[in-house]
Amino acid sequence: MKGADFVVRINKASSKPYYEQLVLSIKEDILNGVLTAGDQVPSVREMAKRLLMNPNTVSKAYKVLENEQVLVTIKGKGTFVKVTEDLPRDEIRILQVKERLKELVIEARHLQISMRELSDWMNGFEQELGGDLQ
Amino acid sequence: MKGADFVVRINKASSKPYYEQLVLSIKEDILNGVLTAGDQVPSVREMAKRLLMNPNTVSKAYKVLENEQVLVTIKGKGTFVKVTEDLPRDEIRILQVKERLKELVIEARHLQISMRELSDWMNGFEQELGGDLQ
Amino acid sequence: MKGADFVVRINKASSKPYYEQLVLSIKEDILNGVLTAGDQVPSVREMAKRLLMNPNTVSKAYKVLENEQVLVTIKGKGTFVKVTEDLPRDEIRILQVKERLKELVIEARHLQISMRELSDWMNGFEQELGGDLQ
């Protein structure tokens, strides 16, 4: 674990639920290479203390990440970033993402966002997150 | 309104609230050209009957769409698709869509969806929805 | 939140809907500095009890204010005065206010209110509400 290195960004003023923010933040850290496969993440209690939030909330985030094959908990040892590259694709959740993209495009069009803009943003995020899965 | 032509699809099993599904459905119908500027949408009561839901729920959806400058409602007359005047862009909502796109990209990468796939889907939706605002 | 300090005034005899009165009252409290960024407003249930109205009505007011970027609500935590980030101006609503001002001027003229009076009132309100966004 890179411990102090990796900082989770929780915006307490955001309307997004804390646990979802935590989930996203960890996913982003992995894509950025701040966390890599095998790294240990702080324990629920430790993370809760660090982020000044309820352990139940952290626990919920970890559970979600375990469900999504992003983290794995080994009893008595801790929680770790999972090696993910050679997993079969989860086609069900992929379809859900596709559906969400469609909704996003619909809303974008109504906001007068051009396809060009959307593409540019997407490519920007790609750069930001690293060209390939770390 | 084209009456029988336009069909709203509500999935009562979805976790997405009915009113949000209705909002999206109407937005999509507009982009598809099924509904065009000036068309009257079914009355709150009529739509509620059709979708087997409470009029208040339909009303909420219409209210959201009115707020987003998609519909206008005229008391005593009905609810209509708004003429797409040259409205100033709603930069606040645009930023929110951009943020949602970033989250979507993060999740896509974790699901081993390539950028290429995402782009292809996006272009597909573009076709499907009509190249330009109808 | 300053608790007892801030008092919301609802006139049940007014023809203006309760929820709109509540919206205005909170906006005024913010300009007055009675409520400042980050403050928690009373919970929906608490406010409803205080004002002797239905929680749904309070909720509607909060929802409007959230939509107008005045409040943020965090599920499970409460509703808060939004930090006044440098948000882009909402040009659509600005145009609507301009239109309402024109109507108000028309009616003022018919009531034999001079422009001078209108200006004086406006400046008075400016003082009353604090020269700058608190």
Added chain:
Amino acid sequence: MKGADFVVRINKASSKPYYEQLVLSIKEDILNGVLTAGDQVPSVREMAKRLLMNPNTVSKAYKVLENEQVLVTIKGKGTFVKVTEDLPRDEIRILQVKERLKELVIEARHLQISMRELSDWMNGFEQELGGDLQ
């Protein structure tokens, strides 16, 4: 009556009730000098035909304008623009306008509209409507 000269502008796509639009439109025409004291306005039936609206709606507008001392109906002769300059000021309605101005200022401040902008708009409308009551 200037008959053909004066055109009432009703926007059927506006969310503002027809009768209110009609009231405002006539008030504006008077300030502009398009209608002056003593002019006859079209009969309810005639106006309804011209505007393609329900006579009841026109009737309601005329009633409002009579209540506000803007029009006067003489049985068997028609409806006329009233001489208004030497009427006592209606202090009750003046207070209501003052209250509406306050609300408008509150909302303007939240929309980041400067007092300067508001003043400029007001002066602009003054010009547009003619410097003095016609």
Added chain:
DNA sequence: GTGGTCTAGACCACG
């Protein structure tokens, strides 16, 4: 505890 969604039903304003 917090807010969000949904239903059911009353009453009012506009056309």
Added chain:
DNA sequence: GTGGTCTAGACCACC
């Protein structure tokens, strides 16, 4: 007929 407001009360998600 249309939509808007308000109440009452159930059930769910987040913390």
